[in-house]
Amino acid sequence: MKQRPEREVRPWTFYALATLFGAYMLFLYGPMLMIYVLSFQGPNGGVTFPMVGVSLNWFADLFRDGQMGSIPAAFRRSLALAAVVSFLTVVISTSAGLGFRRRFPGSGVLFYMAIASLVMPSLLVGFGIALGFRVLGWNNSLFTSGLGAQLTWTLPFGLLTMFAVVARFPRSYEEAATDLGANGWQRLVHVTLPILAPGILGVAMGAFTLSYDEYARTVLTAGSSNTLPLEIYALLTSSTSPTLFAIGTLTTVVSFWVIGLTLWAILRLQRRRRPIAAGE
Amino acid sequence: MDSRFDVELAAVTKRYGVTTAVNAISLRIPQASYCCLLGPSGCGKTSTLRMIAGHERVSAGDILLQGEVVTDKSPRQRGTAMMFQNYALFPHLTCLDNVAFSLKMRGVGKRERHAKAQEFLSLVHMEAFAERLPAQLSGGQQQRVALARALITRPRVLLLDEPLSALDPFLRIRMREELKRLQRELGISFIHVTHGQDEAMALADIMVVMEGGRICQAGPPREVFERPNSSFVARFIGGHNVLPGDFGEVAVRVDRCRLGHANGGPHLSGRVAAVEYQGSVVRVALETSAGQQAAAVLPDDLFYAGPVKPGDAATLVWAEADAHALAGATA
Numbered sequence: 073m074k075q076r077p078e079r080e081v082r083p084w085t086f087y088a089l090a091t092l093f094g095a096y097m098l099f100l101y102g103p104m105l106m107i108y109v110l111s112f113q114g115p116n117g118g119v120t121f122p123m124v125g126v127s128l129n130w131f132a133d134l135f136r137d138g139q140m141g142s143i144p145a146a147f148r149r150s151l152a153l154a155a156v157v158s159f160l161t162v163v164i165s166t167s168a169g170l171g172f173r174r175r176f177p178g179s180g181v182l183f184y185m186a187i188a189s190l191v192m193p194s195l196l197v198g199f200g201i202a203l204g205f206r207v208l209g210w211n212n213s214l215f216t217s218g219l220g221a222q223l224t225w226t227l228p229f230g231l232l233t234m235f236a237v238v239a240r241f242p243r244s245y246e247e248a249a250t251d252l253g254a255n256g257w258q259r260l261v262h263v264t265l266p267i268l269a270p271g272i273l274g275v276a277m278g279a280f281t282l283s284y285d286e287y288a289r290t291v292l293t294a295g296s297s298n299t300l301p302l303e304i305y306a307l308l309t310s311s312t313s314p315t316l317f318a319i320g321t322l323t324t325v326v327s328f329w330v331i332g333l334t335l336w337a338i339l340r341l342q343r344r345r346r347p348i349a350a351g352e
Numbered sequence: 353m354d355s356r357f358d359v360e361l362a363a364v365t366k367r368y369g370v371t372t373a374v375n376a377i378s379l380r381i382p383q384a385s386y387c388c389l390l391g392p393s394g395c396g397k398t399s400t401l402r403m404i405a406g407h408e409r410v411s412a413g414d415i416l417l418q419g420e421v422v423t424d425k426s427p428r429q430r431g432t433a434m435m436f437q438n439y440a441l442f443p444h445l446t447c448l449d450n451v452a453f454s455l456k457m458r459g460v461g462k463r464e465r466h467a468k469a470q471e472f473l474s475l476v477h478m479e480a481f482a483e484r485l486p487a488q489l490s491g492g493q494q495q496r497v498a499l500a501r502a503l504i505t506r507p508r509v510l511l512l513d514e515p516l517s518a519l520d521p522f523l524r525i526r527m528r529e530e531l532k533r534l535q536r537e538l539g540i541s542f543i544h545v546t547h548g549q550d551e552a553m554a555l556a557d558i559m560v561v562m563e564g565g566r567i568c569q570a571g572p573p574r575e576v577f578e579r580p581n582s583s584f585v586a587r588f589i590g591g592h593n594v595l596p597g598d599f600g601e602v603a604v605r606v607d608r609c610r611l612g613h614a615n616g617g618p619h620l621s622g623r624v625a626a627v628e629y630q631g632s633v634v635r636v637a638l639e640t641s642a643g644q645q646a647a648a649v650l651p652d653d654l655f656y657a658g659p660v661k662p663g664d665a666a667t668l669v670w671a672e673a674d675a676h677a678l679a680g681a682t683a
Contacts, residue, residue, distance in 0.1 A: 247407050248440040252454035252505060253428040262456070266444045341444075 111317035119312050130318040146303035153214055153299060154283040157222045161230040161279035162272055169234030190228045194288035197224050202292040213295035221289040226279040237271030270338045277334035281327060355418040358383050358509050358541035364413035366399045373399040375565035381558060386535050388552035389545045391562035397545045398513060405434045405511050417508055433507035437514045439498040441486035448482040451501045472500040492523045512544040516551060528555055549589045561585050581679050593646040595620060602675040609648035612669045620646055620668040624660050638668055
């Protein structure tokens with residue numbers, strides 16, 4: 073009897089498509105990889121290859137006084153703003169997600185108006201907000217107009233995510249809680265929010281990272297203090313040194329750290345509660 | 353106050369927009385009885401249960417629990433407890449905390465509520481699983497925990513929404529014995545929604561057959577089975593042939609039908625459409641040339657004394673006394 077190969081023989085299209093996908097991945101991550109490598113450029117090296125030795129010189133440059141002195145402050149501002157944006161997005165989109173389960177007159181229009189903000193040109197939204205503040209005689213600043221501008225970006229994402237999360241949340245959990253004597257508040261705190269927690273964490277993370285690297289809506293509304301992306305952009309136009317690459321490497325580390333931490337938390341929550349199996 | 357009845361429904365109606373899910377039904381469930389609401393999907397049985405539980409607003413009519421009008425009361429003021437179809441165990445809480453949930457909501461201290469919950473887990477033989485999460489339990493185990501969680505509230509009436517439908521057939525029979533045992537021991541009324549007539553007949557003191565938002569027939573299962581009052585009931589509870597008689601339709605139990613010769617008595621001639629061996633009995637399905645379908649369920653020895661096969665001509669006979677006239681058959 074003829075021996076059959078252990079694994080199924082793959083058609084040539086598999087290899088063609090795999091090559092295409094490989095090229096896509098290279099296109100996606102290749103440029104950033106260059107930047108990570110170049111950020112370890114030696115003290116006498118420039119912004120292009122070849123590498124002239126390897127050092128942490130450019131990272132140290134970030135924390136020295138001088139041209140880059142404003143980076144740590146901008147970083148802290150960005151983190152603070154992202155935290156506030158993330159918190160507000162979670163509170164608003166969770167409430168909206170739960171509220172929207174019951175249709176009310178105008179709920180459709182309201183929903184589309186909230187989502188339409190996603191397709192508005194970012195720069196113009198920022199411009200409109202900045203102009204609006206000017207008209208009302210208010211000063212643009214990071215935690216007023218800047219915060220508002222970022223929310224126009226994170227809220228539609230948060231809303232869409234929460235609608236999807238809430239749609240998979242069976243009503244019977246809440247009915248069971250009511251049946252067992254929980255009042256509205258107890259039901260929310262002891263049943264609804266804990267069960268929705270993985271989705272809520274996801275929204276928090278999404279809003280955080282969207283805010284953390286937002287540029288277009290923030291640039292005209294941030295007022296006198298810069299966020300990290302604004303600071304980097306300003307530096308890009310004024311100076312060219314591997315320090316910029318060092319910023320890139322560090323901010324990527326921060327992003328991955330935030331994403332990793334959240335995924336870890338979500339997985340931990342979900343491992344405890346796989347979907348309830350029916351039957352024995 | 354009349355508390356001879358655990359539950360009374362007085363012309364209870366439920367409308368969703370223009371559709372009427374439950375149409376002015378009235379029903380009295382005596383103390384400590386096992387009541388099954390039986391019907392096809394969409395017959396209004398679940399809406400009725402949910403109105404009794406207080407999870408659905410009553411459009412018209414009144415609901416009384418032990419003589420007290422509870423129509424506008426919240427679920428927790430009613431003293432009912434409901435077991436949901438998919439059990440609705442809270443996935444983030446252990447079995448013990450699930451069972452203790454209602455006590456926690458009432459502000460009972462941790463030590464006391466855990467002791468009480470442990471006691472109710474023992475009642476359903478789940479004490480060994482106290483620290484497990486619902487996802488780590490099988491369907492049957494989840495159901496026991498859900499039962500304990502509902503019973504710890506010391507309900508006046510326990511409401512069960514298709515409690516056995518998610519279980520496999522063997523487990524279903526074991527769990528229904530368990531449900532009946534608990535109901536007997538606790539001495540409270542259970543109202544159990546199901547679409548399985550065998551389940552209803554096995555469990556119920558009162559079987560309520562519903563269709564189209566109305567009650568077709570309510571009574572002890574034996575009464576309903578022996579005297580179905582309409583062709584719908586006869587067909588739905590099964591085990592009956594609905595046949596044309598001299599004065600409208602009649603119902604004849606399939607196990608009272610035999611194959612034989614007309615001899616002037618009531619009969620139906622046709623061809624054998626199918627023969628099913630079912631162990632102790634054999635079911636012979638018959639179809640007449642006019643398309644009328646009927647069946648006979650014969651003890652195996654009787655069948656094998658004169659076996660037939662599909663395609664054979666055959667005549668179904670029964671005793672006049674076994675034909676039960678169906679009221680409203682002409683309607």
